[in-house]
Amino acid sequence: MLTLLVADDHPLYRDALRGALTTHFDDLNLLEASDLPETVHQLQSHDVDLLLFDLHMPGSSDLFGLIHVRKLFPDVPVAVISGLEDKGIVSKVINAGALGFIPKTTAAGEVAEAVNTIIDGDIWVPKALQEGVQAVDDGFSELAEKVASLTPAQYKVLCYLRDGLLNKQIGFELDIAEATVKAHITAVFKKLGINNRTQAVLIASQLQLEPPADSVAH
Template sequence: MLQPLKIIIADDHPLFRQALVNTLTTQFDQPMLFEAETVTALDEILTQHQDADLLLLDLNIPNAHGFNTLVNIRNSYPHIGIVVISGQEDKVTVGKAMSFGAAGFIPKSSPVEQMVKAINAVMAGRQWTPPGCEDLSAVTLDSMSSKIASLSPRQHKILMMFADGLLNKQIAYELGLSEATIKAHASAIFLKLGVHTRTQAVIAMSQLYLDKTPLTAAVEEV
C-alpha cells in the first residue's frame, strides 16, 4: 500500500497556507500536511519528519535570510524535494533558486492547475520552472554565493545564527555544543569565506538575500 505524500508548507501568510492546504487536499490522495510560518517552526517540523517528500518554501518567511534557508535545508535534507513558492518571479530569482538546489519554482500568481502540474513534475523527479524561465543558463552565481553554498549544514546554520545576532554561548546552548566548538566553526567559516570577522561574514551572507534590506551588525567575539 502506497504511503500518503508528506508535504511541508512553509509560508507566513495564513490565507495563502490555507489555499495551499485546500489545493493539496483536493488534488492529492489524503496527503499528510504540516504547516510552518517561521524558520524555527520549519526546523522543528523537519527534525520530526525527516522522511517528508516535499517542502513548499516561501523565501520570505521570518528569519529565512533570503536563499540561505533554501541552501541550509538542501544541504541538510538532500532527499527532500524543495519547491520555492514566491511572489518574486523574475528570471534572476528563479535562476538563483534553482542553482541553490530547488527542484521547482512556483510563482504565487500561478493558477492552481499550474501549481499541481509543478508539484507532480517534482514528485516524478523532474525540475519545474515557470513558463518563460526554461533557459536559465545566463543566470550564474557570484563567487561569494558559491562559497556560502559550499558551507557544511552546521557551518551554515551557525552563520545564520550570527546574522540573528546570537552570541557564541547562545549558539552553543541552542545547538548543544561547547563555546570552543562554536569558535572552531567560526574560524572555519571565516576561512572558507575569506573574511576575518562576524560582521564581514554576515555581510557576505547578504549576497543570498532577496533584497538590499539593511543588515544588523553581528556582535563581534573572539
C-alpha cells in the same frame, strides 16, 4: 500517502494552497510551518516528500533558510514559493539546490503539475521564467555550503557587512553590543575561511544575498 510541508508565514496563503492541492491529490497529508525553526522541527518529525518553502518567512532571511534546510535535509526536495517573479531569483534558488520555483500566482492545476514534476526528480519553473535562468559555476555551491554553516545572527552580520555598515551600525540594527558584533564577525570569517571584510562582501555579493529586512516583500 503524499506528505507535503508548506512553510510560509501567511496563513491565508497556506489555506489557499491547501484547498488547491486537496482537489488534485486524493491521499494528501499537508503539514504547515510559519517560520524556519518550525520548518526544521516538522522536517525532523515527519517523512516529507516535498517542502514548499517561502524564502522570506521569519528566520529565513532570503537564501539563508533555503541553504540551511538543504544542508540539514539534503534528501528532501524543495520548491521555493514566492510572490516575486524574477528570473534572477529563480537562478539563485535553483543553483542553491531548489528543484522548483512556484510563484504564488500560479493556478492550482499548475501547482499540482509542479509538485508531481519535482517529486519525480525533475526541475519545475513556470514557462514564462524558464528563459534566462542561468547556471553558475561549482563555486556557488561551495560558497552556499559555507554560508549554510552560519547562525541566523551571523548571516545577518554578513549581509550588513556587504552593505558597508560599521560594527556600531550593525549593533544598532541587531540591538546587540559592539563586542558581540565583533564576535560574530570573527565567527563568520572563520566559517567562511576568510580574513577580512572585503572577502566577506565578495561572497555575499556573489551569492546575491539580500539584507535581512523585515519589510522584504513576500
